[in-house]
Amino acid sequence: MTALLDRVQQLATEARTGLPALARTSSAERDRLLRGIVHQLKIHADEIWSANLKDLARAEAEGLAKPLIDRLNLGAGRLRALAEGVEQVAALPDPLGQIVTGWTRPNGLAIEQVRVPLGLVGFIYEARPNVTIEAASLCLKSGNGILLRGGSAALETNRGLVRALQGALVGQGLPASLVSFVDDPSRDSVEAMLGLTGLLDVVIPRGGEGLIRTVVEKARVPVIETGVGNCHVYVDASADPDMATAIVLNAKTQRPSVCNAAETLLVHRDLLETWLPGALEALDLKGCEIRGDAETCRLFSRAVPASEADWDTEFLDLVLAVKVVDSLDDALDHIRLHGSRHSEAIVTRDLESSERFLHEVDAAVVYVNASTRFTDGGEFGFGAEVGISTQKLHARGPMGLKELTTTQYRVRGKGQVRG
């Protein structure tokens, strides 16, 4: 562990030495760098694919689950799509140098708050090699160095991708260390990164609940928590029934494996006989398992009784917990107790219910009459997504390029001193 610690510390230290050179680049130069990455991905495509095949072969030999193997795969046009994503990031407006606000004090001091890079960003992620390219291009675009630590399943692929990234840096006369890679996918390397106080300006974990929990427990560096979503749809007594069905179906079944999918349906008692049976039929037709409270189970024979744990579970699967509530207040209480502060939706035609839900639910994104599935950088129009923050400091909700920056106050005087 000590040798590993030293190595990771050394990597971060070297990455930091490259930051001043990156800070001196213009916006146009950083965009050229990103186009250099696109070029490198093209010329190294064969090498990356052969590395990817090794990872895929090992994954199959080790009997990894099919969806995980699919996420690993960079074949079938996915590498090209990844390169196109980098082109799109290059085309986004530069967040750096933006003057957020500015004013002059009575004593003549001119104060400007300017957007600047965070510095060195640590990314800890699991099997998806596309994160290597996406995270690096977003960080370089916003003037940050990056220390990457990906999962073991994608190790060979990540090595190839990092060579392409570093090739682009060198091609633009920048230090290769601005993209550094912890070539050790063990748990220990995660812990080593989390202890780099003063060397990493922030760590962003992308992965399942286990990874996120480790990061929150062990980190001695600032962290942006992402991802876990136990999202609810509450169907109010006044809801348009067809709209409610469409939103519930979409929130649960359009892509159940992601964090902004709904996990629990809360239904007002007034809809128990009129709307709920049809909605449950429609969910059942889509292959969705229903875990209901006592009343739901009485109403719908194919429902299984929900356990206490189900109200707190992010199923990430075609499973929906269903509960009948007596009022908006009951729904708000349930969400307060079980929600993960990610995305929450109400379907209603009542203005007061709508306003109360918007103002009283404590979550990153709150919806009236829309699916929770819209919590996404692309759907918000950010052009890129760094992740979805479920914490309250710095960034909350979908994060774009701006969230990879901080600000600095620049103060210009004429010799002012404090009295």
Next chain:
Amino acid sequence: MTALLDRVQQLATEARTGLPALARTSSAERDRLLRGIVHQLKIHADEIWSANLKDLARAEAEGLAKPLIDRLNLGAGRLRALAEGVEQVAALPDPLGQIVTGWTRPNGLAIEQVRVPLGLVGFIYEARPNVTIEAASLCLKSGNGILLRGGSAALETNRGLVRALQGALVGQGLPASLVSFVDDPSRDSVEAMLGLTGLLDVVIPRGGEGLIRTVVEKARVPVIETGVGNCHVYVDASADPDMATAIVLNAKTQRPSVCNAAETLLVHRDLLETWLPGALEALDLKGCEIRGDAETCRLFSRAVPASEADWDTEFLDLVLAVKVVDSLDDALDHIRLHGSRHSEAIVTRDLESSERFLHEVDAAVVYVNASTRFTDGGEFGFGAEVGISTQKLHARGPMGLKELTTTQYRVRGKGQVRG
């Protein structure tokens, strides 16, 4: 420790149950609450003073240092000044409900980013009882509950102040638990607070380096780091000599015990004979000890040789480290290596030096031709100060009311689902 943990957890849980009631108050109601605090401080003044006398007597019996005893003292008009401070916070504009930005997506979804409270804020501080009132009034104004944990020296005083704060809450029909007090000034109570994952939305430590380090090491809740300042003044070859002397004297001697005071002077070699001797004389006249590099010591007989550690030390006293540098680049390198990213100043008449310093120094506040002492919520015009953040996430530099808030996305649709 387990009993303490349970108690602190219980306090935080109770404080959270009050949050929905606070969230429903209007801006005018919260201002009335703050005026209620002013009233309570007046009617309970005798009780608070007698508690304060007990703390002062114990502090003298235990031989506490004079400046610490002075900070404890709420006599001699200080309680009145504290109440006036609360009046001023009440008069500040409300940060809540501000629409930071908003837009409509092509599919018709209307997205608003709205400023909302953080939730429950933990304040960990040392001997200064005024923090109890200042932190609580800032938190309540911005819709947050607060869990306070002050130092042992001010225990009796804090109990009295908290009774006044809770009296004001009850007087406005709000739960007293919105201001909760950990009535245990041990180290263990700090650790107990730092483990309240999911119960505290943020912890703000205010105190010396030791406290800040404990918080960074042990926290499993989000933290805003405040305070440590190893600030530099760099006097460029082109500096106006009188302006340089005035700024260095002010930055070092006007109030040496605070974080925005300068600790190291960097001087361009060209000024070695022309400016430096006079500046050192002036500092010496103010009683400032000079710890110089070899050249400074050769030049000024009352200088003592600086040790390696001196370049990294926040003296918080009339002590200044002095180093001669060959160029702006040397100064930038020294600051990169030794600065604490708090406040850094250059004195110069050269445009390129000014621009390079502003763009290349990584600190919360960077000054051209002004004293570092202006890094302060009051001096920035914020009307209140929560602390000075030296981290890059969420808030950087002086923090006002806005930094005690987060944002929430509110999305209004007409039945939109994701395709």
